[in-house]
Amino acid sequence: MSSDVRRSSSSTSSPHYWVTFAVLAASVAAYALLQSLVTPVLSTIQHDLHTDQATVTWVLTAYLLSASISTPILGRIGDRVGKERMLVATLVALAVGSLLAAVASSIGVMIVARVIQGLGGGVLPLSFGIVRDEFPREKVAGAVGLLAALLAVGAGLGIVLAGPIVDLLDYHWLFWIPLVVTVLAAVAAKLLVPESPVRTPGRVSLLPAVLLSAWLVCLLLALSQGTAWGWGSGRIVGLLVAAAVLAVAWVVVESRSSAPLIDMRMMRRPAVWTTNLVALLVGVGLYATFGFLPEFLQTPSAAGYGFGSSITQSGLILLPSSVTMFIVGIASGPLAARFGAKALVVVGPAVAVVTFVLLAFAHDSVWQVCVATGVMGVGFGFAFSAMSSLIVEAVPAEQTGVASGMNANIRTIGGSIGAALMASIVTSGARPDGLPREAGYTHGFAVLGVVTLAAAVAALLIPRTRPAVVEERHAELGIVAAGTLVGSEPE
Structure with a gap:
């Protein structure tokens, strides 16, 4: 029986598939928030757990590394033993990691907790697979796109929400709150998400x-x-x-x-590997910025740089990136339909390079940093939305979920590389008081600018899709404009 027939029969027996989508969205949101909630408070964790900046960076890196590894593994296991079953198990692991992080009293325990939380990366391919198996065919691409977008939105919101949570409570609640959300999502997944009959034969x-x-x-x-x-x-x-x-x-x-674990034949498609290369390089710039810009902003001005910002203030300075990314996400569909998704993927990183030029050489005032983060949201917003469209256009309909999941996962791998690289540059030659030198940040942001420029150059390698092919793929998958969701069933 074909996957389309199985999906059709499944969706007929389960008409309330948007209930399933709500559960999946909550699961992805919990994972996405945990990616970024801790980044504005790394300096607080460093002080509270009596460690240094190089070590505390592994609170971010360990999470990204664990997610990078577990995403394809848990997705493959879910294909074999059942996606709903593995989704519940993944959410339980995410909850256990959150509980351990909330009560951690040493940096070693915190890093172990973050590794366990990284198993939550399995939420992505499992959710994409459930959508592919359970949703009507014309809804698949839009639902996958919305779930993928939650990653970028969650990263921005996590940084903004961290400050008020810490101000009202303390940083431990950055783990207690996701713990509650994750437990509720696990219970809802067990009770409301149907177990798909679709299985992929073969051993893991x-x-x-x-x-x-x-x-x-x-x-x-x-x-x-x-x-x-x-x-x-x-x-x-x-x-x-x-x-x-x-x-x-x-x-x-x-x-x-x-x-x-990963279909290399699919990954070798020219449109897929080039788009994934751009995703890797863009991930380096985005996650490294989210990880280290808050620390730069929170550095006391007596150090000769930084603004002595509170956690809340540093989150608000990064808010323009989330706002512009959201606006660009809305505009990207019509723009991609007119100019092509490839054009946006080229322009996006090229625009984002301006961010790192400003952060490296014009960071003396808060308004300069706000402009830089706003530009970052524009550049990376174009890149993220258009990459999703390119991946959907490049693979068969039945591979939409796994291909989109791998593109998101490769961004995470890039993020783990970027966080480790930035940590090495920023912490080199620390001052006697233990703070990084301003030159460390300057050199780090300059390197991220070079990497992002390389992403723009790599985007030029993406094959140009003929308009007729794009229209055919969008019609097949129910997409009105690149990256947008059809809101109702065709009559």
Whole structure:
């Protein structure tokens, strides 16, 4: 039986599929908020848990690394044993990690808790798969797009909400509140989300999972410790060589596997690999900025830079990025229909480069930083919305969920690389009082600008889709304009 027939029969027996979507949205939102809620309070956690800046950065990096590894693994297990069952298990893991983080009394326990929370990355492919199996065909692309958009929106909202939560309560509540949301989502998923009868035969191979984990750990450890150990030291060179060898081995094993975690044939499609390359580079810039700009803003002005901002104030300074990203997301559909999604993916990172030029060389006033974050929302907003459209256009309808999930996951991998790289640059040559030197931030933001410029150049490699093909794919998937959701059933 084809996947379309199975989806049709499933949706007929379950007419209230938007209830399922609400549960999935709550699950994705809880995961997305935990990505960014802690970033404005890293300095607070550093002080409370008596650690240094390089170590506390792993509170962010460990979460992104764990999510990068667990996303394809849990998605593949869900295909085999049942997506609803694995969704509940993933939410339980997210809740356990939140509970452990809320009561953590040492940096080691906090990092372990964040690794457990990173298992929540499995929410993405599982939710996409449930949508693909349970929703009417014409609703799939729009629902997947909305769930993917929650990641970017959640990242911005998390930074803004962190301040008021900490001011009214304390930073532990940044974990208690998501814990409550996650537990409610797990109960709702168990009671309201139907178990899909769709199963993918074949065993779950452990070797690809081990190789994926190994090369990512080697790479991130080298990037984060490069300054401390010396970039030319044997340990760093050895880790980088090991990461390269293990990454090649992982690609070879996945390509030959009968049941791969990641379908390399799909990933080799020109429109897919080029768009994913842009996603990786954009992820480096976005997550590193969200991770380190709040710390820059919260640095006491007596240090010669920074504004001594509170957590709430630093979140508000970053608010323009969420506002402009939301506005651009609305406008991107008509613009992509007129100029093409590729044009937006090229223009988006090119615009975002202005952000890093401003942050590196014009950060003496709050209004300058606000302008920079607003520009960032425009640039990355165009890139995110258009990349989703390009991925949908590039793959068969039945691969929409997994392809969109991998694009989002690759952004997360980029984010973990960006956080580790930025930590290494910012913490190099710290001042006697332990604060980073202003030059560390200047060099770090300049490097992120170069990476984002590389994203714009990489976007030029994306094949141009002929308008007739775009219209055909949009008609097939129920998309009125690139990236927009059809709001009602066709009559």
